[in-house]
Amino acid sequence: MLFADEASIAGYAKDFVYQLNAGGILGGVGNDLFDPSGVTTRAAAAKVLSILLNY
Template sequence: MVKVYEALSGTAAIPAVNDPFTDCTDVEVLKAYNIGAVGGVTENTYEPDSLLSREQASTMLTRVFKKVSIPGWTLATDDQFSLNYTKPAPFADDAQISDWAKDSVYFMAANGIMGGMDNNMFAPKNVTTKQQAEGYANATREQALLIAVRMVLNLGN
């Protein structure tokens, strides 16, 4: 996520000065925390050995997009900023998508970055392979400009 942020923003991410996590000192995680891409599993734990779920990946990518595209956005003020997009039809497993991830899941789906699996299932709790994560990151780089243009056009209406 940090590399996506740096590629989209043209700015090097800086690690958080104060490490909020008792279970992680990884510099890349502290950079992701500092830009607002991650917030931890609890207030002071990150669980660095846990596998990344599809809903977590979509949320992190959406946060990076917001950080780059919306002036003043921070993770702490996230609920004050909404994304203007046309929400696709609900996934068959919509009830399984965590409330905190729903907007991000549908934003990523609407923009063709993370879509459904077989039978119109998003499979939010499924883990993301390294190859899938790299693919999402590349899609985000390639589609960031298109998403930004769509947002500007939608705001003008």
């Protein structure tokens, strides 16, 4: 188990979340949480876009 709140990640998304995390594209929000129902920040979105554009 990678995230403490894994049970709250939708079943269809779990594999994608873990693949994106393993690739360094997507991370958690701290304290071993992913927070799938949380709101993203501009900084987090910019980081993901930057990583994807340079991938």
